[in-house]
Amino acid sequence: MRLLTKSKFKLGLECPNKLYYIGKKDYSNTKNEDPFLEALAQGGFQVEELARMHYPNGILIEGNPWEYEYAWNQTQELLKQDNVIIYEAAFLFDGLFIRTDVLVKKGNIIELIEVKSKSFTPEDEYLLVGKRGGLVSGWKSYLFDVAFQKYVIQKSFPKWEIRSFLMMVDKSKKTSINGLNQLFRITNQGNSRTEIIKKVQTLQETGDSVLGRKDISQIISDIESNKFIYHSNLMFLDAIQLFRDKYVKDEYTNWPTAFTSCKKCEFKYGNLEEAQGLKSGFKECFKKQHKWTSEDFLKPNIFDIHDFRKGSKLFESGIYFKSELTEENIGLKEEPERLTTSHRQWLQIEKENNKDSSIHVDTVGLKAEISRFNYPLHFIDFETSAAALPFNKGLRPYEQIAFQFSHHIYRKDGSIVHANEYINNEASVFPNFEFIRSLKAALEHDNGTIFRYSNHENTILNAIYIQLLNSNEIDKDSLISFIQSISHSTKDSVLKWKGERDMVDLWDIEKRYYYNPLTNGSNSLKAVLPSSLAKSELLQKKYSKPINRINVTSKNFPDDHVWLVIDNGVVKNPYKILPSVFEGWSEEQIENTLSEIEDIANGGAALIAYSKLQYTDMTRSEIDGLTNSLLKYCELDTLAMVMIYEHFKELIE
Incomplete structure (x- = not known):
C-alpha cells in the first residue's frame, strides 16, 4: 500500500521529484541513514x-x-x-x-x-x-x-x-538531579532486537x-x-494533493529544478554507485528538464563550487556550467594578504576549466605565518557531544560535553610524538573537568605554539570556562586561567580575553594561503589531508614507510603501521583505511553487538559511538572495541594536522 506519510510529505516539500525516487533500490540514495x-x-x-x-x-x-x-x-x-x-x-x-x-x-x-x-x-x-x-x-x-x-x-x-x-x-x-541522561537506556533483548528501558516510573522522579x-x-x-x-x-492544500497523487500513483512530478535543492540532492551517485549499476535521480531530472546529454554531465558544473552564494541567481538565469562563469558574475574580490572566498571559488573554476591540477600557494604569506611559530609545536583535536538531557544536577540541556582529545608534538628536529590522549567511555560521568585537567597537564610544560583545526576547540573551551565558573571545583581558578591562556573569548561572551598562547587555527591558514584543486574547494581536514598527500613528494616518501622508521610514535597503532598506501597510482585516504571497529570478530559476535557501528572515520560516527557508550547496555568487549576505534580516529586527526603542517613547510622551503 503506497500512502503519503508525514516523512514523505516533508520529502516532497524539499523537492516533489524526490517522491518518485525514494524507496527504489535501483536508485542511489546518499541519505540511507x-x-x-x-x-x-x-x-x-x-x-x-x-x-x-x-x-x-x-x-x-x-x-x-x-x-x-x-x-x-x-x-x-x-x-x-x-x-x-x-x-x-x-x-x-x-x-x-x-x-x-x-x-x-x-x-x-x-x-x-x-x-x-x-x-x-x-x-x-x-x-x-x-x-x-x-x-x-x-x-x-x-x-x-x-x-x-x-x-x-x-x-x-x-x-x-x-x-x-x-x-x-x-x-x-536546569536539571535538579544527577544522572538524568541515564534514566532511559537501550538494552539487547536477543535476536538483534533492542528495547528502551525506563529506570523511573513517574515524572516526579526525574526532578524539575x-x-x-x-x-x-x-x-x-x-x-x-x-x-x-x-x-x-x-499552496498548502495543493501540496498535499500533488504529493499524494504523484506518490500513490508512482509518477514523476517534473518539478522545476533549483540550485539549492539540486545541489543537496541525495539521489546523485559517485563512481562507486555508478559501478554498482545504480541510477541517478539527479541525472534523470536534468535529462528530462534540460535535455542534458552524457557529455553535459562530464562538464564541470556549478553545483560543487564551495560556499557559492550566487549560485541560485546564476542558475535561474540559465548558467549551469563553470565554463559560462566570469570574474564579474561570481563577484571576484581579491585581497593582497589572503585568499578571499570568491578568489578561492575563481581558482576552483579556472583550474577545473583549464584542467590545471597544480597547487596555488601564497608562499610569502605562508612563510610569514610559519616564522611566528614557537617550537615544540602542539596539535590538538577534541571530540565532543551535546546531550539533550543533562548529566549532572545544575546543568542545562545541550551543554557541551568534551569526551576525548588527542595531542601530537612536532619538535624542531622533525621528530613527532603522539604525546597524550584522553577519553571518557564511562556512562553517567560528566567528563569536562577531568578533560581540561588532562589537557592542562599535556600543554603546560612549555610555551610552544598550539594548533587547532577550525573554531570548534575554542568554542568548547569557552563552554567549559562557563561551566567552571558555576562549579565548586577546588582547582577551578587554575583551570580557568589555563583556558584563558590558550584561547580567546567568543563574540557573545560577556567576559573578554585573548590568551598569550591563543591557539593558531590551521584551517584559517589553509584558507588564507593555500588552494589544492583535489579538495574541490573544501577546507575540511578530511579533504585537505588526502589532497596534500597526493601532491606532496615529502609526505609520500616519508609516510609510505612504517612509523618506527620515520621518527613518529603512536599510542594506538603498531610500530610497523604504514599511513600512506598507494593503489594503482592513487593515494588512499588514511581515514578510509582505519581498521574497522570489530576487526577480527566473528560474524556471530558482530550480530550480537548493540552499537551497529562498523567504522569510525568522521566526527558524526564518533558522536554516535559516544552516545552508544552512554546509553546502551553493551558488553565490556564491545565497549573496548568502540573505545579503541575512537582513540585511533582521534589520533589520526592530530597526525593529519601535523602532516598538513609538514606539507606547508615543504612548500615554503
Whole structure:
C-alpha cells in the first residue's frame, strides 16, 4: 500500500521529484541513514520517553511501520473513549497516513503534541517567526509537518477542535538531579532486537523537568490559510494533493529544478554507485528538464563550487556550467594578504576549466605565518557531544560535553610524538573537568605554539570556562586561567580575553594561503589531508614507510603501521583505511553487538559511538572495541594536522 506519510510529505516539500525516487533500490540514495542512530545521537529517544511521562497513563499504538490499517483500527477503538491519551496515534485518510507523538483527547478537544529534541528558550519571541514576519528556515519543515498531521486528523474527525503544540528541550531550565541522561537506556533483548528501558516510573522522579511546551496553533492556522507557504508557487492544500497523487500513483512530478535543492540532492551517485549499476535521480531530472546529454554531465558544473552564494541567481538565469562563469558574475574580490572566498571559488573554476591540477600557494604569506611559530609545536583535536538531557544536577540541556582529545608534538628536529590522549567511555560521568585537567597537564610544560583545526576547540573551551565558573571545583581558578591562556573569548561572551598562547587555527591558514584543486574547494581536514598527500613528494616518501622508521610514535597503532598506501597510482585516504571497529570478530559476535557501528572515520560516527557508550547496555568487549576505534580516529586527526603542517613547510622551503 503506497500512502503519503508525514516523512514523505516533508520529502516532497524539499523537492516533489524526490517522491518518485525514494524507496527504489535501483536508485542511489546518499541519505540511507539509520533514523534510530540519528535519534540516538541527538537524544531524540530520551526526549520522547521523557515527554510521554508528562502525559501519564497513555496507551502506545504498537505494530510494524507498514501495518497502516492495523494501527488505524487500534487508534479508532481507543478514540471511542471520551478522555484518552495515546502515544503514536495513527490516522489514515484518503491515501494519507500519519502517526502523532502524543495525542490528548478530552471530549472533542484535542491536543496534538509533536515532540522534538531541538532546543528553545521561552523568551525568544522570534524562535519560529522571524522579525520580518516569515517562518524561521530551521523550523519551517517541522511546522509544515505538524500542519500536515492536523489536516489528516481533522479530515478523519471534522468536528474536533484541534490545538497544536511543540514539546521541546528548554535551555533556560536546569536539571535538579544527577544522572538524568541515564534514566532511559537501550538494552539487547536477543535476536538483534533492542528495547528502551525506563529506570523511573513517574515524572516526579526525574526532578524539575527540562522540557517545555509551545502553543503553535496560530502558526498552523496561518499555514492552512497560506499566510506561510513553503514554495512560492504551491499552496498548502495543493501540496498535499500533488504529493499524494504523484506518490500513490508512482509518477514523476517534473518539478522545476533549483540550485539549492539540486545541489543537496541525495539521489546523485559517485563512481562507486555508478559501478554498482545504480541510477541517478539527479541525472534523470536534468535529462528530462534540460535535455542534458552524457557529455553535459562530464562538464564541470556549478553545483560543487564551495560556499557559492550566487549560485541560485546564476542558475535561474540559465548558467549551469563553470565554463559560462566570469570574474564579474561570481563577484571576484581579491585581497593582497589572503585568499578571499570568491578568489578561492575563481581558482576552483579556472583550474577545473583549464584542467590545471597544480597547487596555488601564497608562499610569502605562508612563510610569514610559519616564522611566528614557537617550537615544540602542539596539535590538538577534541571530540565532543551535546546531550539533550543533562548529566549532572545544575546543568542545562545541550551543554557541551568534551569526551576525548588527542595531542601530537612536532619538535624542531622533525621528530613527532603522539604525546597524550584522553577519553571518557564511562556512562553517567560528566567528563569536562577531568578533560581540561588532562589537557592542562599535556600543554603546560612549555610555551610552544598550539594548533587547532577550525573554531570548534575554542568554542568548547569557552563552554567549559562557563561551566567552571558555576562549579565548586577546588582547582577551578587554575583551570580557568589555563583556558584563558590558550584561547580567546567568543563574540557573545560577556567576559573578554585573548590568551598569550591563543591557539593558531590551521584551517584559517589553509584558507588564507593555500588552494589544492583535489579538495574541490573544501577546507575540511578530511579533504585537505588526502589532497596534500597526493601532491606532496615529502609526505609520500616519508609516510609510505612504517612509523618506527620515520621518527613518529603512536599510542594506538603498531610500530610497523604504514599511513600512506598507494593503489594503482592513487593515494588512499588514511581515514578510509582505519581498521574497522570489530576487526577480527566473528560474524556471530558482530550480530550480537548493540552499537551497529562498523567504522569510525568522521566526527558524526564518533558522536554516535559516544552516545552508544552512554546509553546502551553493551558488553565490556564491545565497549573496548568502540573505545579503541575512537582513540585511533582521534589520533589520526592530530597526525593529519601535523602532516598538513609538514606539507606547508615543504612548500615554503
